[in-house]
Amino acid sequence: MSKQRGSLSIHSENIFPIIKKWLYSDQDIFIRELISNGCDAITKVKRLNSLGEADLKEDADFSIKVVLDKTARTLKFIDNGIGMTEEEINKYINQIAFSGAEDFFNTYKDKGEKDQIIGHFGLGFYSAFMVAHTVEIDTLSYKEGAEAVKWSCDGGTEFEIEKGLRRTRGTEITLHIGEEGVEFLEEYTIRETIEKYCSFMPYPIYLDVADKDPEKDKDGNIILPEIKPLNEPKPLYLKVPNECTDEEYQEFYRKTFSDFREPLFWIHLNMDYPFNLKGILYFPKLNNQFDTLEGRIKLYNNQVFIADNIKEVIPEFLLLLKGVIDCPDLPLNVSRSFLQNDGSVKKISDYITKKVADKLNQLFKSQRSDYKKFWDDISPFVKFGSLKNDKFLKQVEGIILFKTTEEKSVTLEEYLSAMEGKLENQVYYATDQMQQSQYIRLLKEHDLQAVILDHAIDSAFISQLEAKNEKIKFLRVDSDLAELLKDDGEAEDQEAMKNNSQKVTDIFKKALGRDDLKLKMEGLKSDDVAGIIILSENSRRMQEMMKMYGMGGMNFDHIPTDETLILNKKHQLLQYMMGDGEKDEETLKLVAQQIYDLATISHRPLSPEAMERFIRRSNEIMTKLIN
Numbered sequence: 001m002s003k004q005r006g007s008l009s010i011h012s013e014n015i016f017p018i019i020k021k022w023l024y025s026d027q028d029i030f031i032r033e034l035i036s037n038g039c040d041a042i043t044k045v046k047r048l049n050s051l052g053e054a055d056l057k058e059d060a061d062f063s064i065k066v067v068l069d070k071t072a073r074t075l076k077f078i079d080n081g082i083g084m085t086e087e088e089i090n091k092y093i094n095q096i097a098f099s100g101a102e103d104f105f106n107t108y109k110d111k112g113e114k115d116q117i118i119g120h121f122g123l124g125f126y127s128a129f130m131v132a133h134t135v136e137i138d139t140l141s142y143k144e145g146a147e148a149v150k151w152s153c154d155g156g157t158e159f160e161i162e163k164g165l166r167r168t169r170g171t172e173i174t175l176h177i178g179e180e181g182v183e184f185l186e187e188y189t190i191r192e193t194i195e196k197y198c199s200f201m202p203y204p205i206y207l208d209v210a211d212k213d214p215e216k217d218k219d220g221n222i223i224l225p226e227i228k229p230l231n232e233p234k235p236l237y238l239k240v241p242n243e244c245t246d247e248e249y250q251e252f253y254r255k256t257f258s259d260f261r262e263p264l265f266w267i268h269l270n271m272d273y274p275f276n277l278k279g280i281l282y283f284p285k286l287n288n289q290f291d292t293l294e295g296r297i298k299l300y301n302n303q304v305f306i307a308d309n310i311k312e313v314i315p316e317f318l319l320l321l322k323g324v325i326d327c328p329d330l331p332l333n334v335s336r337s338f339l340q341n342d343g344s345v346k347k348i349s350d351y352i353t354k355k356v357a358d359k360l361n362q363l364f365k366s367q368r369s370d371y372k373k374f375w376d377d378i379s380p381f382v383k384f385g386s387l388k389n390d391k392f393l394k395q396v397e398g399i400i401l402f403k404t405t406e407e408k409s410v411t412l413e414e415y416l417s418a419m420e421g422k423l424e425n426q427v428y429y430a431t432d433q434m435q436q437s438q439y440i441r442l443l444k445e446h447d448l449q450a451v452i453l454d455h456a457i458d459s460a461f462i463s464q465l466e467a468k469n470e471k472i473k474f475l476r477v478d479s480d481l482a483e484l485l486k487d488d489g490e491a492e493d494q495e496a497m498k499n500n501s502q503k504v505t506d507i508f509k510k511a512l513g514r515d516d517l518k519l520k521m522e523g524l525k526s527d528d529v530a531g532i533i534i535l536s537e538n539s540r541r542m543q544e545m546m547k548m549y550g551m552g553g554m555n556f557d558h559i560p561t562d563e564t565l566i567l568n569k570k571h572q573l574l575q576y577m578m579g580d581g582e583k584d585e586e587t588l589k590l591v592a593q594q595i596y597d598l599a600t601i602s603h604r605p606l607s608p609e610a611m612e613r614f615i616r617r618s619n620e621i622m623t624k625l626i627n
């Protein structure tokens with residue numbers, strides 16, 4: 001067979017099944033497409049009017065009307081925009097399946113990009129066929145002497161065009177809803193969809209429901225419904241920031257996010273050059289840690305809603321905030337993988353990040369007490385941002401607040417300078433103030449404070465800070481404390497010390513029945529503490545990490561921890577143990593076990609069995625006291 005070349009031909013018969021199948025999951029998008037076509041038509045006629053090329057004939061009260069008639073099973077979209085002549089219908093509506101065919105064919109390969117054909121290849125109007133078996137257009141062009149035209153098509157390849165009925169400028173699109181679109185005969189669905197996609201479209205959108213039973217008051221009088229548009233044609237974010245009041249920002253927040261808690265503060269984004277971007281980002285108030293997941297950034301393109309939380313455009317950590325961003329410059333109709341690699345998208349994302357960091361810095365500098373008040377709510381966000389984005393970390397590093405055990409809020413720099421002379425680039429931290437109170441007290445006695453890091457994100461966050469500042473080391477209050485608390489005042493007889501140490505070690509190992517017990521004798525400054533347990537910072541973190549990643553499905557409770565029992569040789573009980581003379585074996589055992597349990601309690605909760613033994617033994621000791 002000889003080699004042949006040829007072009008594949010695409011016919012409009014193919015297009016309807018494809019539209020219906022591909023766009024099925026985003027069926028409601030047809031409402032966005034038809035209403036935004038109506039808005040475009042109004043914008044066009046307004047522009048022509050301002051150029052002196054169109055006469056509005058006093059019909060300048062622009063709006064889009066959506067009329068639902070459940071009985072007739074129709075949904076109408078009516079605008080008083082530019083309208084179309086027969087010629088324009090032929091050009092823009094009838095030929096569309098062919099004019100965009102080449103691009104469309106290219107896209108055909110990539111089935112993942114469902115809704116993105118819409119708006120890209122001029123198929124917006126045809127999305128009506130996702131829910132309608134027949135669509136009619138009745139339109140009258142703004143042009144002098146134009147005649148009304150009626151177009152209709154039942155979803156096949158044939159259309160009819162005849163004289164229309166419209167007497168005023170504009171377009172009326174009627175959808176005869178088919179079986180696949182019945183949910184769009186419900187007022188609730190229509191209202192919800194308009195609110196979802198069209199909240200900020202530039203002209204008022206009204207919903208009219210035919211044959212609706214009128215609302216009545218308690219005396220049976222009909223209440224005339226208040227005629228209000230469903231959208232906000234001039235959303236606050238389009239205004240100049242210094243013309244907006246706090247009340248307006250709060251009101252906008254309440255309406256847009258149906259959140260009746262007051263936002264903490266907000267950032268009005270307003271950029272014209274080198275790209276166009278407007279929006280408002282709100283820092284919401286949190287009630288608990290889980291609330292952080294509620295964030296929502298709505299992305300708009302020229303007041304038309306595109307989607308929530310598009311990670312490719314908005315840095316992921318900002319998705320913890322609530323806000324709207326309108327960016328007409330974004331190529332939102334292209335694939336997401338393209339967005340990820342697009343230079344302008346990166347610039348936009350950097351711009352937003354910088355604006356957020358600037359706002360936080362400005363609050364820190366000029367309103368530190370407010371900033372401190374907000375800190376609990378914003379800290380998971382700032383920390384998450386610092387983990388996700390190095391640039392952001394650099395921008396906010398100096399304004400991250402740490403609460404201390406002295407109930408102060410300080411930056412890292414302030415902490416280190418307050419500890420100067422006592423600590424060198426070390427930061428002590430507590431993860432549980434109650435549980436670790438013994439250690440905190442010991443630090444306090446040495447005039448040292450710890451910072452409190454008790455949020456789930458903190459362990460990853462401090463590792464990040466350490467990675468970025470090699471000199472800084474975070475140490476939990478129960479780790480490697482002994483060096484610090486050691487009282488190396490008196491010189492000692494090394495030989496005697498060794499013997500004593502061995503003696504005590506034997507007593508403890510025997511009493512606890514643990515040969516693997518790590519034990520160290522130190523002279524602590526504080527002589528009312530007999531023993532404390534410390535845990536190497538590094539091995540503890542390693543274990544936490546393994547636990548977090550659930551490595552190998554192991555049960556980590558059985559892994560021995562790298563604990564060391566530090567015994568205070570200055571304490572009376574230890575002095576007794578080390579002393580010469582006959583001692584009651586049973587008493588030594590009780591004391592050793594009790595010292596160990598008390599040290600453990602200040603470190604972590606006892607297991608149920610250990611707790612039971614501890615209580616029994618405590619009673620036994622008290623009984624001995626009175627006998």
Ligand SMILES: Nc1ncnc2c1ncn2[C@@H]1O[C@H](COP(=O)(O)OP(=O)(O)OP(=O)(O)O)[C@@H](O)[C@H]1O
Nearest residue numbers: 037038041083092118119120122123124125126171
């Ligand atoms: N309500 C309307 N009034 C006037 N012209 C309209 C109206 N609806 C559609 N048109 C014309 O039909 C054309 C095709 O509409 P369609 O929605 O399919 O594509 P588009 O608007 O060009 O692109 P998109 O897919 O982004 O909506 C429009 O460009 C416009 O010229």
